[in-house]
Amino acid sequence: MLKKFILLFLTFCFLYISMMAAAKAFWVTTAPSRLERNVIDSDVHTVVLGASSGEHAWNDSIIPHSINLCNSGVSLGVSYNSLKWIEGYNNVQIDTVIVCSGFASFIYFEDKKLPIPRSSEEIFSILDYPDFLRFYSKKASFWENSLTSLPMWWFASRKLGGAYHYIDREKVNHPRSYDIINAIIESYGGKYGITEQKLYDKCTYQISYLRKIKEYCEDHNMTLVLLSTPVYKYHELLDDTGYRQLMCKELGDSALIADYSRFHLPDLTYYGDLEHTNYKGARYFSNHIVNNGLELQYAIDFAANP
Amino acid sequence: MVVNSLSFLWFFIVVFLVYYLPVISQRKNLQNIWILITSYFFYGFVDWKMLPLLFCITFVFYLLGAWLKASMNRNESKKASRITTLGVVLGVGLLLYFKYLNFFADSFASLLQAIGLRASWSTLNIVLPIGVSFFTFKLISYVIEIHREKIQPADNFIEFATYIAFFPTILSGPIDRPNTFLPQLRKNHNFDYNLAVDGCQQILWGIFTKMVIADTIALITTEAWTNYADKDASYLIYAALLSPVQVYADFDGYSNMAIGVGKLLGFSVTKNFNHPLLARNVSEYWRRWHMSLTSWITDYVFMPLNIAFRNLATLGLFLAIAINLVVIGLWHGANWTYAVFGLYHSLLFIPLLCFGSFGRNKKLKEGKLGLPLMKDLAMMILTYVFVAFGQIIFFAKDVPSISSFISTVANGSWNCSFLFDISTIVPLPMAIFLFCMDWISRKKEFAIQRSSLIYTNKTINILILDLFIALAISFFGYNGQGSFIYFNF
Numbered sequence: 077m078l079k080k081f082i083l084l085f086l087t088f089c090f091l092y093i094s095m096m097a098a099a100k101a102f103w104v105t106t107a108p109s110r111l112e113r114n115v116i117d118s119d120v121h122t123v124v125l126g127a128s129s130g131e132h133a134w135n136d137s138i139i140p141h142s143i144n145l146c147n148s149g150v151s152l153g154v155s156y157n158s159l160k161w162i163e164g165y166n167n168v169q170i171d172t173v174i175v176c177s178g179f180a181s182f183i184y185f186e187d188k189k190l191p192i193p194r195s196s197e198e199i200f201s202i203l204d205y206p207d208f209l210r211f212y213s214k215k216a217s218f219w220e221n222s223l224t225s226l227p228m229w230w231f232a233s234r235k236l237g238g239a240y241h242y243i244d245r246e247k248v249n250h251p252r253s254y255d256i257i258n259a260i261i262e263s264y265g266g267k268y269g270i271t272e273q274k275l276y277d278k279c280t281y282q283i284s285y286l287r288k289i290k291e292y293c294e295d296h297n298m299t300l301v302l303l304s305t306p307v308y309k310y311h312e313l314l315d316d317t318g319y320r321q322l323m324c325k326e327l328g329d330s331a332l333i334a335d336y337s338r339f340h341l342p343d344l345t346y347y348g349d350l351e352h353t354n355y356k357g358a359r360y361f362s363n364h365i366v367n368n369g370l371e372l373q374y375a376i377d378f379a380a381n382p
Numbered sequence: 383m384v385v386n387s388l389s390f391l392w393f394f395i396v397v398f399l400v401y402y403l404p405v406i407s408q409r410k411n412l413q414n415i416w417i418l419i420t421s422y423f424f425y426g427f428v429d430w431k432m433l434p435l436l437f438c439i440t441f442v443f444y445l446l447g448a449w450l451k452a453s454m455n456r457n458e459s460k461k462a463s464r465i466t467t468l469g470v471v472l473g474v475g476l477l478l479y480f481k482y483l484n485f486f487a488d489s490f491a492s493l494l495q496a497i498g499l500r501a502s503w504s505t506l507n508i509v510l511p512i513g514v515s516f517f518t519f520k521l522i523s524y525v526i527e528i529h530r531e532k533i534q535p536a537d538n539f540i541e542f543a544t545y546i547a548f549f550p551t552i553l554s555g556p557i558d559r560p561n562t563f564l565p566q567l568r569k570n571h572n573f574d575y576n577l578a579v580d581g582c583q584q585i586l587w588g589i590f591t592k593m594v595i596a597d598t599i600a601l602i603t604t605e606a607w608t609n610y611a612d613k614d615a616s617y618l619i620y621a622a623l624l625s626p627v628q629v630y631a632d633f634d635g636y637s638n639m640a641i642g643v644g645k646l647l648g649f650s651v652t653k654n655f656n657h658p659l660l661a662r663n664v665s666e667y668w669r670r671w672h673m674s675l676t677s678w679i680t681d682y683v684f685m686p687l688n689i690a691f692r693n694l695a696t697l698g699l700f701l702a703i704a705i706n707l708v709v710i711g712l713w714h715g716a717n718w719t720y721a722v723f724g725l726y727h728s729l730l731f732i733p734l735l736c737f738g739s740f741g742r743n744k745k746l747k748e749g750k751l752g753l754p755l756m757k758d759l760a761m762m763i764l765t766y767v768f769v770a771f772g773q774i775i776f777f778a779k780d781v782p783s784i785s786s787f788i789s790t791v792a793n794g795s796w797n798c799s800f801l802f803d804i805s806t807i808v809p810l811p812m813a814i815f816l817f818c819m820d821w822i823s824r825k826k827e828f829a830i831q832r833s834s835l836i837y838t839n840k841t842i843n844i845l846i847l848d849l850f851i852a853l854a855i856s857f858f859g860y861n862g863q864g865s866f867i868y869f870n871f
Contacts, residue, residue: 088845
């Protein structure tokens with residue numbers, strides 16, 4: 077009887093794993109057909125990539141000729157692959173790539189907590205094989221997720237790289253607002269601990285994909301701009317000198333930086349939290365860009381003048 | 383190592399295979415030793431620092447049991463009573479120290495300050511041993527049951543320690559009573575195919591209710607309890623109404639897993655829930671809810687109080703019920719909200735006592751089309767709503783938060799747009815589904831027990847049903863929650 081039970085259990089496991097693997101294979105192979113916005117309107121010349129800071133700040137219905145493809149939680153590796161995906165659909169009109177990866181979002185992407193976006197399957201389908209390995213070898217939960225919660229992904233965003241995301245929260249003063257930033261300060265050893273060397277040590281993947289994005293833009297004659305969106309008093313809490321030097325070194329002296337990290341929004345109600353604008357902040361910031369143009373500086377100046 | 387994790391699966395496969403090795407399964411002592419070793423490993427894996435405490439307190443109560451029995455054999459009744467009292471005081475003292483010392487110290491200081499006296503002392507940094515509320519109750523009932531001559535003391539320390547530390551139940555119950563569990567340790571367990579298949583299905587159903595129903599609803603309720611000031615009234619009411627199903631699915635899920643694991647090892651673990659969603663009044667609800675705890679409290683708290691207050695007639699009965707429910711409330715943790723929770727539930731007994739319907743146990747009748755009778759259904763819904771209100775108290779951070787939550791609901795806006803969001807509306811059909819399953823399987827131990835849905839013994843049908851449930855867990859289960867609510871207690 078024990079043998080019969082063990083046989084029954086093994087049969088169950090085999091059937092279960094087979095069915096889940098089949099479902100997974102179907103889901104992944106059909107992912108590209110579910111993706112939207114892969115062909116971009118011909119009058120759009122600027123594509124905005126990056127994580128939630130850009131997702132919540134760049135309102136592309138206000139800023140003309142641009143498309144916001146940022147998505148919460150994505151790293152530069154995903155942005156790089158999104159860029160290649162767009163090019164793959166012959167969107168030759170794109171001449172400017174804005175990567176929203178300022179100081180605030182950069183230090184979140186330490187390699188040990190390299191995030192995977194919620195729409196994993198869609199992103200999975202656009203990653204090159206080496207990139208796939210680099211990403212997911214670090215992320216055990218991907219393998220767990222890969223066999224569970226499949227239909228839940230259906231409800232997640234199917235827009236490649238995301239889109240402008242309207243948020244109406246006002247949580248700068250929330251008691252837990254500073255939890256993450258305090259954890260970062262602790263992780264780097266204090267307010268002045270975010271040195272260039274520590275960023276090199278902790279953000280290997282991010283830096284390697286920053287280089288790839290830069291090379292890709294150069295190869296395809298696209299202008300790369302690194303954008304820091306407005307954040308609330310971040311630089312009073314953290315010293316960003318190391319980050320500035322790193323950007324200059326990696327992107328080159330003449331790379332273009334749009335640093336709005338010290339840009340003052342009228343009051344606290346324009347911020348969703350410390351690192352994000354809410355819809356009011358996004359509207360204010362986007363209108364400012366429309367009226368004044370994107371204020372750019374060279375990386376060498378960015379490094380020298382905080 | 384939670385029960386619905388892969389690490390537990392690997393752990394249990396090893397436990398199971400060794401347990402039924404011929405050399406072990408033919409000797410009950412070896413089986414008990416193996417269960418004891420693995421139980422201590424399991425407990426140590428969760429909280430190794432508390433292993434010495436568990437061992438020492440088990441050993442002390444084992445000695446108390448032997449001493450008590452020896453006294454009783456010598457007809458030293460006063461001494462036996464004193465030993466029993468010592469055991470109860472020790473068990474309650476253990477709970478008071480680990481769970482309630484700081485709570486009572488703080489409350490006492492607040493009371494003194496309220497009447498104008500200065501009181502300040504630093505509280506101790508006490509780490510709560512996981513499962514203490516569960517294994518302490520086992521220890522207390524052991525000495526009381528020996529004194530009542532309902533059980534014989536454990537034959538040896540291994541047997542007693544296995545009863546206390548039995549790994550499927552040590553973290554969150556059910557609270558097995560010594561008179562039902564100790565006899566099971568006195569025989570060897572041969573593999574029982576039908577019991578094992580039944581256990582597997584019970585585990586699967588437990589995982590389903592935990593991961594698919596409880597954890598999905600938890601996304602709504604957690605948001606409501608933590609950020610209620612930012613939410614509108616309709617959302618808070620929606621969350622409160624879902625909350626009883628969440629707690630039920632969570633705790634019943636764990637209990638089913640524990641009972642199922644027990645069945646795989648040949649044990650009959652105490653049933654913890656009897657379809658509480660079908661309760662037609664609060665009295666029936668408490669007879670169906672967390673039965674291993676409520677029966678324990680009924681035997682050792684309610685019955686003595688009821689006898690003590692018998693001269694007060696109905697008022698005495700109400701007092702016994704109120705104290706009983708406050709004790710049940712405070713058992714959950716050191717917070718006045720739990721006492722208020724108990725008081726609130728005791729108030730719900732007043733109409734039952736007034737109309738003389740307390741203790742009546744009418745059988746559920748089936749109406750047309752196999753549905754409940756309209757009157758029963760109305761009573762079930764009414765009871766459910768009262769229980770849902772109690773959940774607001776239960777999950778409140780502190781007592782002022784209860785009124786704050788209620789005033790937010792009373793003064794809040796009504797915006798039902800969340801009902802058009804797929805992620806917030808999905809829990810509703812899940813809750814209704816669980817209610818329906820409870821009704822369909824009301825005569826069974828758990829919803830997918832073979833004879834309840836598909837009466838068959840054919841292996842292929844078992845496989846199809848189990849695969850269906852397993853795929854449903856994978857497709858619809860939320861795997862971001864993990865912990866069980868009752869691990870906190």
